[in-house]
Amino acid sequence: MLETLIWETAKIWAVLIPLFLAVAYFTYAERRVIGHMQSRRGPNRVGPRGLLQPIADALKLLFKEITIPTYANRTLFLIAPALAIMPALAAWAVIPFGEGMAVADINAGLLYILAMTSLGVYGLIIAGWASNSKYALLGTLRASAQVVSYEIAMGFALVGVLMAAGTMNMGGIVEAQAGPFWNWFWLPLLPLFLVYWISGVAETNRAPFDVAEGESEIVAGFHVEYSGMAFAVFFLAEYANMLLISFLGATLFLGGWYSPFEGLPVLGPMFDWVPGTVWLFLKAGFFAFCYLWFRASFPRYRYDQVMRLGWKVLIPVTVVWLVVLTALVYGGVGPWF
């Protein structure tokens, strides 16, 4: 009993500590990458090549005072950041980092992920409500409306994956994609893949869908009244969610830990020495890079336009493709089904 407990705790920390580091350095990467896209340098003063910048930022935020507005609901105000970060971290439990390398290898992994990503919005709602500020409230309303609508599109996209793989277990989904890169689900599920990625960006409230934060309209949206560590926790949650969506995209659509040349005559063995985890990280890194790329290139949608895109474009596309997919699966088309 005790042994299992220690073993499980160790596994959780083995995911969480690299995750926190990844989040910290993702913020650094964001500033560097966007910096270079904008013909400037980005942080390069703290430590060699600015590599200690995230540490410095974290220290700064740790030592800042957490101000609580007079008319805010204190309890809810302080609970909200915790509510935001818990699901963002918990969702990582089912991500398979390699064959059989998941903290919890549960059967309903996909459902669990959907549940966790939806729960995160409660933190946002409570934060905006408890702040007792009109800007925060507007941000909250936008965030909740956005997450509710995009959850549907994303859910449908994941149903497509479920139908194609025939299982909800994350490892099982990856195994269903075994083979070279044209065997992965991005090809047969291309529309769903795009819908997943767009709604993933929208769910994490990132540019061009960052209306919930909308720094030039509602200043910072739901976390406008937060400072210091309370703000940092929201920040962590946001970035952890971004990485989660990236890893999820790699797992569900890009063949998880499989090499792109898996099973090919010459190229396959050539890359046999690369561990599967590396492939997974590379694929997830591509999505993470896209997040930054979008942020550097797109203007922000208006709130009603975000809603229109969600309800009038993405949801119909997924519904239609689900019907097509049913036919494909029923007819056993191609190498996939």
Add this chain to the structure above:
Amino acid sequence: MAEFQSYTLNFGPQHPAAHGVLRLVLEMEGETVRKADPHIGLLHRATEKLAEAKPYNQSIGYMDRLDYVSMMCNEHGYVRAIEKLLGIEPPLRAQYIRTMMDEVTRILNHLMWVGTHGLDVGAMTAFLYTFREREDLMDVYEAVSGARMHATYYRPGGVHRDLPDRMPKYEPSPYRSERELKEMNRAREGSVLDFLEDFCERFPGCVDEYETLLTDNRIWKQRLVDICPVGPERALELGFTGPMLRGSGVEWDLRKKQPYAVYDRLDFDIPVGTNGDCYDRYLVRVAEMRESARIIKQCIDWLRANPGPVSVDDPKVVPPSREAMKDDMESLIHHFKLFTEGYCTPPGEVYAAVEAPKGEFATYIVSDGANKPYRLKVRPPCYYHLAAMDEMIRGHMLADVVTLIGSIDVVFGEVDR
């Protein structure tokens, strides 16, 4: 039926999109704006009153600080009024220099505008691209006047001094390599005119770069097209000028309609919009930047071929040369009188307008024959644009408020004065 109640949202003055110190009190229904009430005056510096207490020349510097992103155009509006009052005409070379610097200023202003407007709408990369080019033009300001922003370069009767033969160069620093430094100083080996010519050659490419990011971007169009449209008649009624008016399809530009300086000798076009929405205003301004580069090029060619004096030969208005001052009693007296007492203007009143980047910038001077204006009235373009804010924004959404503020290109230095 349920009654909807609107709520009030205080927008600014501490707001990232308030462009300085605009305070809007918005009456909202959900995300829709029902009424916008602009509160101004938070940047009031009493420029007009201050000018009443100083000799004419000493107020030129205040004009830079009105619309602090189109500095020399403001100076132009002011010195033109004084020249009209005095009945003097600056030499042609000075007129060309003024025209050229006015257009440099127009590009400076529009670059700032494209960048910040993009930032307001959420596209942040264009902002950094435009500031890269702005930096070069600031260096031109520095070269001709010594100051990067508040130049105080124009004088009644001409300009302060002729264009310099040297451009300021980047200096070696531990953070850039020899090669980088050489590349940065590539266009700076020759005179200001050489530098500007090089700039005009590559500038259309830079505008293409901003346009790739914005013009045909679907999101950008969704955010700008049909936002706060104003018809041509209404635009005229509201007292719009500049790109705000031209965006509505009225072909009105003082450079063409009431030519001043040497605009009647130059070949350029006036871009005009059709719908009068934010997107048309954007297109008009982008097209104006390209036209400005064309004008600058023509000025450079003329200035290269025609050296000559850059201010009138009238020691009552223009200070004597340093050499003359050192060994000529009369020049010394003139110098002393000019910098202490200034000059007296004949009594009367004048109105002189220029096409500033934001619209018609004008000064109205009432003189009682003294060495300072009895009354100076500045007509800033944005004041009138801002007054129409409420009418334009009604029924649009909160995010459009930001788009509209950006589209007006409002600067509080001149609204509050």
